[in-house]
Amino acid sequence: MARFRHHIFVCENERPPDSPKGCCAAKGGAEVREAIKAEIERRGWRKVVRATSTRCMDQCALGVTVAVYPEDIWYGGVRPADVPEILEALKSGREVARLRIPDEKLSGRVHSGPLP
Secondary structure, eight states: OOOOSEEEEEEOOOOOTTOTTOOTTTTTHHHHHHHHHHHHHHHTOTTTEEEEEESOOSOGGGOSOEEEETTTEEEOSOOGGGHHHHHHHHHHTOOOTTTBOOGGGSTTOOOSSSOO
16 A cells, blocks of 8 residues: 555535535535645655545535645635645645634544543
């Protein structure tokens, strides 16, 4: 199995159109993931960075949600146009502050320590 330096998870969960939570699929999750994959390819990072689609990451109201690991950076409201900035920040060890979801706004967030 390949080992990657970074994993970028993109929510593509789909809910019914009348769901009050909304969903990342309707907000362009697939387009964001495709933009990330294209930018990874353009930069020649295919062997070190992996973009993966996910189902619900429990941040529906903040989507499109993108989580970057092992950095543990969560982004919200991501659009395809934001992708180059996100990957440039990853390269330089920074984050994109305007897209970052603060820890206190992440629902269901367990910060550290052993499993209960």
